[in-house]
Structures are given as C-alpha cells and as structure tokens.
Amino acid sequence: MKHLKHLFGIALMIMATGTLYGCNLKAHHPETASLVTTAVVEKPAKQYVKIALLLDTSNSMDGLINQAKAQLWDIVNEFTHARCGNETRPLLQIALYEYGNDNLASSEGYIRQVLGFSEDLDEISEKLFSLTTNGGEEFCGEVIQTSLKQLEWGKNADDLKMIFIAGNEPFTQGKLNYKDAAHNAKENDVVVNTIFCGNYEQGISTEWKNGATLTGGEYMAIDHNRQVVHIETPYDDVIIQLNSKLNKTYISYGYLGAQKEAAQVAQDMKANEMNKGVAVKRSVSKSSRLYKNSKWDLVDAIEEDEMEVSEIAVEDLPKELQGKSEKEIKEYVEDKKEEREKIQKQIQDLNIKREAYIAKNQKEETGELENALLSAIKNQAAKKNYKWD
Template sequence: MKKFNILFITLGAYFCFVIANNIYAKANIKNGEIIDNKLPENIAQIQNNVTDNQPKIQVAILLDSSNSMDGLIEQTRTQIWSVINAVSKVRKNGKIPVFQVSLYHYGNNSLPSAEGFNRMLNELSTDLDKVSENLFSIQTNGGQEYAGWVINSAVNELKWSNNPQDFRVIFIAGNEPFDQGTVDWKKAINSATQKDIIVNTIYCGESENTESNLWAMGASQGKGNFFNLNQDEKVVVIPTPYDGEIARLNQELNDTYIPYGNQGRASFERQQAQDMNAFSSPNPSAGLARSEAKATSSYRNSSWDLVDGVAENGVDLNSVDKTTLPENLRSLSSAEIRKIVDEMMLKREQIKAKIAELAQKRLDYIAKNTPKDNIQATLDRLMIDSLYKQLEAKGFQIQR
C-alpha cells in the first residue's frame, strides 16, 4: 500500500503542474465537402519537408459513435498511445517511418444524414496531440451506422501516399450490420484495395451471429483481419514501481518545449491538455503509455516546437517571429536563443532515454506479473498484432 500511496501522491503532484485548456476542433462541412481548418502555409511546408524522404505508415481509424459505443471510444482514447509505442519500434531499411493517423467517427445523429452520419475529425497527420484531442471531443449519440459510406469517405477524402513502398491501412470498428446505408460496402472496400489500402474490421458485438459474419467478410475482401472486441470488458491494470518516476519525467519533458509560430501557444496548451486527459482517464496506465510515446520517434512537433523545428528542419532562428515565443525569450538575440535551444535539445534526449529505460522495465514487470491465462483481447493488442503482421508482409522490420 505504501508504494501505491507514493504513486498516487506523485501523480497528484503531476496534475498540479499541468495547466490544460481543452480545445475541440471540428472539420467544417459544406455542400457535402469537408473543409478542414488548414495550417498556415509555412507550417504545412515544414510538415511536408519532414516526411518527404521517409517511409510512411498511414492509419485511418473509423469509430462508431452511436449511443452504445462508449466503451469503444474510451478504449481508443486510452489505448492509442500503446499502439503509437508499438509503431515506434518499426523500421524500413534502417529508416524510421513517419507515422500518420486520421480519425473519423460515424453513426451519430449529430452528423448530417445527407453525408452518411460520418465526419473526418482530422486528416492523416503526425500531430498525435490533435488526434487525442479529437478523440476526447467525440460524444456518442444514436444514429445510423453506415460502414460502407465512412470507408468510402476515408478512401477518397484522405491524402494517401502514392508510394507503393508505404503502408496504408483502415481500422473500422462498430456493432451494427456492416451492409447498412446506400453506399455498397463491397464497392467501398474494392476502392480501398485498388489503392493498396488494407481494411481491418473490429466487430463490437456477439462473436457468432450474422452481423459478425458480415464484418468478417469485409475484412476478407479488404485483405485485412477481422476481430471481435468486448468493448465493455474492464481492462486489468498492473501498477509497477516505475510509474511515478515516468510521470515525473513526463513533466520534465514538457518543460523542454519552446512554442513558436502562429500555432505554437495553442499546440503547447494542447499538449498539456492531452496529458491531463490521459492521466485522469479511467485507465491509470493511459497517462504512462502517453508519456512513453512522447519519448519515441513517433511523437513529432517540429511545426510548433522550436527544439524539434531546429533539429528536424533547420529552422532559421533569424526568421522566427519573436512575438510568438515565450515572453522570456523575446528580447534575446538569435545566438542566445540558439544556446537555449541546444540546451533543451540535450536535456530532452536525456529525459527520453530515461523514460525509454523505465518503460522497458515497466513492460517487463507487467509481463512477469500478468497470469498467462489472463491476457485480454483489448483494442490496442488487436491493433498491434494486426499492424505488426501486415507491416512485416509489406517489408517493414519490427525491433522486438
């Protein structure tokens, strides 16, 4: 009990450090077309420069957000970081891939019926804090679950890579008949396979019925995997002796970020808010998994963080608008700012190394203390197992 009390005190202290402003962003839809809130041109260019010469892993997650799907949404919110951690172990010919995630929700009465009750919440993006923010913005509401329609939307609306060496996949999850709606699911999935997009299906209902068979047929036609998920199963969490220190180091990691540019402050606040969302979720391990993910190569913030911007894109400090920097840096020269950036860069790498070491110890501890007959078929486990097999089939390597 003493260890647990120390853990809870540490996490409580952590929350005191974090100031969060939840910012919910929704794509605008007009006349059936999605009009996303576009990034300023200079930031979009930075993101393009980061990803041009690296292999890509592109994942679209399509979630049923009708009334009965609260368990699915909660599992996705809390377990997405475990998936990100797993993807960070993937390489292609020695190169670290760029990991991009898009998020849709569908089957929700708050969405227009003329658009199939579905909505893109974000494009394929490396901004994982934005993905998390959008996950927490979803509110379940009754509606018609048109799987074919939302698959078709994702296939045709997203900017999928044309490089045959890159990896493209859709995960669609729901619990209603797969053939609802006026868009033929077979044609939608055929459109996906023509673009070399794998379609994996996750059915959140009884495993043996006509509906589950349709979901399995969807995965088969999409050259993917079919899974059955008990979305309401309580996830077993095993506390470890390393949890409190990982949480503390996460706050130290945040202190190395230097927001800049038009989106800098808002993105920095989003980072803090998503820490709060993860650490205050019903699953105590969510915040720890997020902390570990922030120490991996999948967590990229060069579009708004000066440290990443200099390291990844060689941002010219002479061209940075100093009015967008933290107040204590605005009066400094470019040389003085560069010195601080270099100090934060070194400090960040040291913290990341410590988190990575503790994360492995935490993983080993959990594996040692999990009964072999108690391995759960959770959303993250299903997604990771599927991704690893499909990525290896595509020529990617997993650093196990």
C-alpha cells in the first residue's frame, strides 16, 4: 500500500508538471499543486509561433508577391501583442518557399527554400523582395512535403505551427498526392491553410479547400491582384521620422555589423518604395519586442546576455568606440538603449492614435492576403490558448 501511495504521488506530479507551462495552460487544483512544491520544474526556454509561407511565383502571381511584401509587417505587428496561456510572449519565426517557377530546378519539383525559419525581420523582408515570377509547374503536395522535411518544426506541442500555401492552379498537380502531405502535416501538429488566388468555388473544385480541411486548417480565396489600400493619417510622417532616429541607436559590431546595418536601411527604403503605409507598418514592427538584432547590434546583444563588452575585440567595435575603456563603452551602450526605448515608446503611442484614426475613417476592408492570414492565425492561435492584449 505504501508503494502504491508513492507511485500515485509521482503520477500526480508528472500530470501537474506536464500542464504547468506552455500555451495550453490549464488550471490545477491547489491540493494537487501542494504535492509538487518540492519538485524542480523546468520551464521551456522559449515559445514559438512558426509560419511557413509557400508562395506560387509563376507568371500570374505578381499581385500575390506584392501583397506579401506589403503585409509581412501586419503579421509581425499582430504577434507583438500575443501571449500564451502562461503569459509567455511567443517568438515569431517565418520561413519562405517559392514554387511553380520555371527558373527553379525541375529535379527539385520547381521548388526552392528561400529562407528557413528566421526571427531576423530584415532578412525575411529582404528575401520576400528578392522574389520574381516566371511560368512553371505548380506542385502543391510536393512543396508542403518539402517544407515539412526541411524545416525545423520542433517537438513542443504548445508551439503554434502553420503552413500558408497560396496559388491558383489545381491543388492536385504533381506526382506526390497532396493528401499524403496533409497527413504528414497533421502527424507533426502542423496546420495547413490554403489560399486560392481566384474564385472561391473554383478553389473548392480544384481541391484547395480539401487540402486545408484535412489538417484542420482554413481555406480562403482572395483577389491577389487587388491593390493594398493605405489610409494616410496625421501620424505617418512623424513615425517615419522617428524610425530614422531609431536606426541611429544601433551599434554594429563584428563581421556582420556593417552588412546588417546597411540591410536595415535598405529594407526601410524597400518598404517606403511600396508606399508610405508599408513604411509606417515596418517602423511600428521595429519598435516592437520582435525586432531584435543581437547578432550584430551591441545594445541587443548585451540586453539578451549574448555578449559581454570585455569579449569583443577592439577591431570588431565601431570606430567611435575603439580606444574607449570598458566603462565608457558600457555607458555609451546604456545611453543608446535608453534613447531607443524612448523612441520605440513614442512610435507605439503614435501608432495607437494612428490605428484609431484608421478605424474611424476606413470605408472598406484592408488587403486580401492580410485578411486571410490574420483570420486564420487568430482562429488557430485561440485553440492553443493564445490571447491578445
């Protein structure tokens, strides 16, 4: 009997620790919790939202690519405010594939991994802007299966893992049956959402809806050639000006420093070339917790304990810090950190006013792709106990 009680106690402890962390947090009874007060429970270091974008880059898809470029920042800004059930702020990773393009290798099924899962928002933007279109064969099942095999989806059941595949040809093309790919996705807790670029009923008849339903995902049809409407607000120019000041708070270091600092400015320019609205949304993303650059920026590196000032070789420091003492460098970094936080707060405050202005003056829905992505994301996140504040 004594052994049975001991085993029962262990079982209760395992059950409690299994639900203590993660987005599927469930309430547990105080009497159960008391049994585990002496247990050492390791919280998962990080919680992830993993989104793989599989984009058709055949001839007819220029409009889709333009929408993706314009609306990347809407996804980022949405997850800035997300919390898991245990109040953890999830990290966002985005991967990018292109398919259906004659410039791609036929031996690879006209499929290319443009970018594996990345948290580097400048890199994600750069890769999106690098996409070009050309005619080709569009194998939906094969590109889904390829993304499942190549990407690091992880084993954490509380991570939110989603594929969004967009295109306009029958979902059944190619040698690999899309149903097999969907089955593999479901086994790996990956939800496949399908976005048909064309008539809603046509997408159903060409199996796009079924491709989503098999994994519990959502089917959507969009007008991929629709122009993204931007409502100008009195706050746009000020936010963009603040973004320029924000860039000056970055302290590049190491072999990546100058290259990544230039990339930051280049992606600002790309966004601005699309329209002012995209530039503003990117600026708002850069003021959020999801825009981190610890691999090349000294402020973020020290903040995230990835680097100590004493560890940096003199030649890896920017010229203005070479010859400075460790104390002087730390003071300089701290000043830049405070300046950055102040600017980020100003952008966030202005964005609240901007969003209120848009809500009051908006007469029609926003971009087609944006609506499709955000709707599916919110619905699937709710199933894993995500919430927004």
